[in-house]
Structure formats: structure tokens, C-alpha cells
Amino acid sequence: MRHETMQNSDPSTPSTPRLDAAKADMMAKTARCQAMTEDREALLFSGMRANLLMPHPIYIASGDGAHITDIDGNEYIDTVMGFGACVLGHRHPDVARAIQRVSGAGWHFGIHSHEQMPLAEMLHEAIPCAERILFCNTGSEATAYAMRAARTFAGKEKVGIFDGYWHGMHDYCMVTPARDGTNTRPKGQDISAGVPKAIHDLTVPLAYRNRVSLDIIREKKDELAVVLIEPVQHSNPQPDVVDFLREVQDVCRECGVLFLLDEMVTGFRIAYGGGQERFGLTPDLATLGKACGGGLPIGVVAGREDIMRTFVGDDGTTPPVFAGGTFTGNPMSMAAGAASVAYMRDHREIYGHMEEQGNRLTAAFNSHCTQHNMPLHMSNVGSMFHIYFQGNPVYSSFDIDEQPLAAAKQAFCLHALNLGVLISGGDKYYLSAAHTAEHVDRMIDIFTETLSLVREDGLL
Template identity: 50%
Template sequence: GHRHPEIEAAIKARSELGWMFGIHTTSQMKLATLLHEASPCAERVVFCNSGTEATMYAIRAARGFTGRERIAIFDGAYHGAHDWGMWAADPSSSRDAPDKVPMGRGVPRALAELVLMLPYRNRAAFDLIRENADSLALVLVEGVQSSNPQPLAGEFLRELAEVCRSCGVLFGIDEVITGFRLAYGGAQERFGVTPDLAAYGKVLGGGLPVGAIAGRADVMEVFTGLGARNGIFSGGTFSGNPLTMEAGAAAVGHLKAHPEIYANLEQRGDRLARKINDYCQSRQLPVQMKNVGSMFHLFFQRESIDSMRDVTAPNVRAEKAFYLHALNRGVLVPGTQRAFLSAAHGESEIDELIAVFTASLDDVQAEGLFA
């Protein structure tokens, strides 16, 4: 939620001591220790300023460690706004071996040769990794795709990790969204999988800008500097600033002290999705809600969705009308349609969401937009 008293107190206390020094502080050690304890892979931790920076540095670290330049990502994924993450599957290409296209203008097409696009939750991805293993530095995957939250994501992650290890390719999980959300230990804890590298952001900063790279000690050694063996450059004036570190430590510390938060989020997210899906099925509405715990996404189509390649003909008019009706009833859903519950959402807020969503769906149906 907003203005949590423990986080607000931590920010105020730190601000009285100063918040920008450009050097390492004990505040970094406080948050790094919490991340080390929570994340199965976090033998070492490096802080940066955002999730985008975290995935960017994870990719650079993998290249420095392996000496290889190519990376692999999955269709439907989002790994930040740097050029390496701004690629999508070409919808006209093969589902088992998708080609890729840039996400908008400004992404150099020359980089395409260094990015391998893999099909999400499709075993054909494993064959592509094996075929390209000699050139791949890293296979990067979201703990759960926020664009497509699938309950069986964990089964795929575990098998993917084994394929990468058998091929000698580093395996990375983008925990920018799933870290400290799906469980205290993120997707790693929830699904029982340990990557070589992980990227963090969002929850870790307690509401302030943050990013972090965590991973195996030997891989993370590349961050010791350009003079080190396989050393890479990393840095940032505000990376690990004490204001963010104290806010993050307060947020993560609260989550550690209150593990019941995760059971509550899981139950409430599942209840919301179940009620909306039951309502849509009872009225034969071409709408479905996908969720994993507190992550949820509404899709305005009847056809089943396994990967984002299955989102073929969404009813955009109905979708826009639904969100406008929900807004008019006091519920704001992000324009990306990727939505999340927080610990501040209790049972009464879930009841309100269900009432607003079902009433808004009725409005859309009455307007004939589902025809």
C-alpha cells in the first residue's frame, strides 16, 4: 500500500542523516543481507537503480563470465527498456522457432543476431537452447510472465534450469516483478528453482527506485572491476543510495516478519480470479482472468491462452469500455492490463473489485460490445 508507517519512518530517519554520498554505506549491507537470506541464488549482490538496469547488468555479467555474446529470451517477455530486452516474437513466424521483431522504433536491428527468441512454455525451446548452447551466454526468463500469468509456470522453469545446466549455459530469472511478491523468496522459493543469476527491482526498494543483481559467487566476481579477470563495468551515482536501501530494508523486513501476507495475497488473488471467471462463464462472456497469486491479467477473448501467441484477436473496444466503466466506479486498472494486489487489499477490497468488475462487464454487454 501507500505510506506504510514502517517505511515512512525509515525514510524520515535516513533523511536526517543525509541521503546521497556516492560511496558504499552500511545501509547497503542491511538490504543486501536480507536479499542474501531470502534469495536461494544470492551468494553475492550488486545494487543499481531499476529493474531495467538489473537485467542489463545481468546480461553483461553473463557475457563477461562466459565470453559469449548471445542471449536467449522468451516470446511474451518484458525485461526492461534497454535494447537487449526490447524484442518480441514475430506473430507470423513459427510457434516452435519464432523469429523476432523490435518493440518499436529506435532498437537497432543489428542486435537481432545476438538475441535468440524462444517459445514460452514450449519444449521446443529446450531444443533451441541445445542447438545454440555454444554461443549463448544467458537464458533469461521471468519468474512468471506478468503479461501471461500461468499457474504452471514453475514446472517449465525447473525443466528449463536443468536444460541450461546440462548445456553449460547460464540460467537467469527476472524477479523484478516476482521477487518478494510470489513468496518471500520470489519465484525461486515458490517453484523450487535456483538460477545462476537473478534480477530484482520494485518491491525491493520499498517504493523508491531500485535494482539489484544477485547470483553465484563465481559469476558475480565479474563485478569487482575492469581490472579483474573477466571484469565488467558497472556503476551509477545513485546506485545503492542509503535512502532507497533503508526504505527497502524496512519493506523487506516487514515482509519477513509477517509471512502471513503471502498466504493472504494468494487466497485473495485466487478468489478474485475464480469469481470473475465463474461470472463470465455463467453469462458466456468472452473474457477470462489469469492469475498467479496476487498477479492477474484480464483477457478479452474466449479462446484459451497458453502463451502470448494465443492472444490473437482480443476485443479491444470491449476492453477499453470495461476499464472506463471500472474507472467511473472508482477502480483504476493500469493501461497495460497487468494488475497486482497488495497487502493493503483486504477482503472488503476484493469484494469491491468483484462487484465493480462484474457490473462493468454487464455494462459492456448491454452496450453490445461483445457481439
């Protein structure tokens, strides 16, 4: 019974000669992963399983630079990169040294430690809007705190969110804008069970890269506390977003609505100063995490002094906005983050490198698809990339066709894995500073070989 699950009994999984051979290869070289799946699935819930389109999950034993190695000893070029957190690659020596140092001094006190200031000072300098900083442990906490501060400061309760976003796991992010028939105005739709109905009343669904959103913000300005937007959506990294971002920023200013950039992925990735630096934006608040923790858990709220003072209450806010938790600002995350940010600050050349490699990968992939008349394409902004299994261009998430080439996508991920590139099927892919030109050449070779295999099997 358990075995059937591992053999991938999903009827939507195609069976074709080359894919069956790749599956057999993967099964043969991942016996330990297979055994662990049997033990694990009886005990442990794993949200990631559904994301990995392969016969069974692989479990990672180690990572180094651009590579990860599974518990069977197979090495892959990684494109998950800790869900975007590992901008410097895995196990960067400066970060490893910082972790080692803190592990010799004690790593959890609850109350403040001296490790917090160096990172706070660097973030203050790096992030244009960061007049004040607040630490927490995850990006979800950061967006929850930022919304709470925005509501307090603005004296209004609603939050505007765009389709295609991800801002974290808390209830205030669980109503997503969904296409409402032919109407360009999206409706709110639950993306989880257990979300209170009241969240719908507090969410203003907005259409990404659609000027109708500017009208909606104007119409709702008396109720809207804040509008959240990613400078580049990690689910849909499109290069030409700056005009829309500026329009949203301007209309928020005009309407007295706070403008929050969620830089969880883009911070320290698409530029040292994130989307604010790259696109010349001046948000009221920004949320960060991922890269500025060096691969350890972190969340950051940064923003205008007057808004951030609501956290302290010295502006007369009674009670102040609550923020805090057991592991907030813990020494390990602070030290790893400081080592990571210091390296990025002192090696700005990594941004040109990631940009060049991301552009090269995308150009090669797209030119192969065009040349061979394959209906799919890649888009990237620097080191963030996405493969769309559809030919028609994507403007917003509403243009992403649900399952046009689902079988081809499954086959692509499996072949690529078998050939040595981990493409998770989760649609959000990253290069890092550790991905060299040679890694990217290898990825181009593997992707083109993979596309040929998928086509030969008639799935493309």
C-alpha cells in the same frame, strides 16, 4: 484543438449510451486532471497516456494502502500498485518512517553509506541464489549488468529471451520473439525504433512454454551465454509453469548456458523468496527490483559467487565487469527497501493472504463470465492478475488475440474507473498486502457491475 484530444477523438473508442454516460461522469469529476492534460501535453512526453483507456489521464496526488486519490480528490482501489512495486500497499508506515529518518540525515552521497548492508544481508538470506549482491537503480540496469556478467563469465555473447517477456528498456531487450507464420520457432522483431541491427545477431528468440525452445537452446549452446525468464510472466500470469521452468533450467545446465530468473515482479511477491522459493528453482543469476526498494528506485543483481566475482575482478577478469552510477545504493532506496523487506520477512502471513484474495477475485470473475456466457477470462498467480478479453485459453503470448474485444476492453476500464477501481488497460494488474477481503469483495461487485454495463451496451 487541445480540447479535442482530451475529449478522446480516437475513432476506435465506442460510443454507446452507458459508456457515454460514464465518460460524462468521469469528465465532470476530473476537471483538474483535464486542465493538467492541456498544460502537460504541450510540454511533457508521457508514455503512460496511451495505456490509460479513459477520456484523459488521471493524475495521482496521494496513495494510502490499497487506495490512490487523484488531483480532483477521487479515490480508487488501485491495481497498478506502482507497476507492481508496492507489495505492502501505498505509504506503508514502516517504509514512511525509514524515509523520514534518512531525510533527516542527508540522502545522497554517491559514495557508500551504512544504509546498504542491512538490505544486502536480508536479500542474501531471502533469495536462494544470492551468494553475492549488486545494487543499481532500476530493473533495466539490473538485467543489463546481469547480461554483461553472464557474457563475461560464459565467454559467449548471445542472450535467449522468451515471447511475452519484459526485461527492461535497454537495447538488449528491444528485440522480441514474434510468431513467424505457422512456424513454432519465433523470429526476432524490433519493439522500438533506434535499435541497432546487431542486437538481432545477439538475441536468440525463444517460444514461451514450447518445448521447441529446448531444442533451440541445445542448437545454440556454443553461442548462448544466458537464457532469461520470468518465473511468472507479468504480462501472462499462468499458474502451471513450473514444469517448463524446470525443463529450461535443466537444458541450460546440460548445455553450459547460464540460467537467469528475472524476479523483478515475482521477487517478494509470489513468495518471500520469489519464484525460486515458490517453484524450487536454483538459477545462476537473478535480477530483482520493485518490491525490495519499498517503492523507491532500485535494481538488484544476485547470484553465484563465481559469476558475481566478475564484477570485482578478483577472479582475474580484466577489466572487471563495469557496474556503477551516481545513485547506486543511495541511502533512501536502501532504507526504504530494508524497511519493506524486514516487514515482509516478519509477516509471512501476507503471502497466504495475497494468494487467497487473488484466487478469490479470479474465481468470482471467471464464474460470472461463465454463468453469463461472456467470452473473457481472468488468470492469476497470487496477487498478479490479468484479464484476457478473449474466451480461448492462453498458453503463451502467441495465444493472446490482438484486438478481439477492444471496444469491450475500453468500456470495461472506463466503467471500472468510474465505479472506483483503477484498471489501467495496461494488462498487468496487482493486489497488495493492503488489499483486504473487503476491498476484493468491492472489486468483485464493481467488476460484475461493469461487465453488465458493457454487455447492456452490446459490446460483449
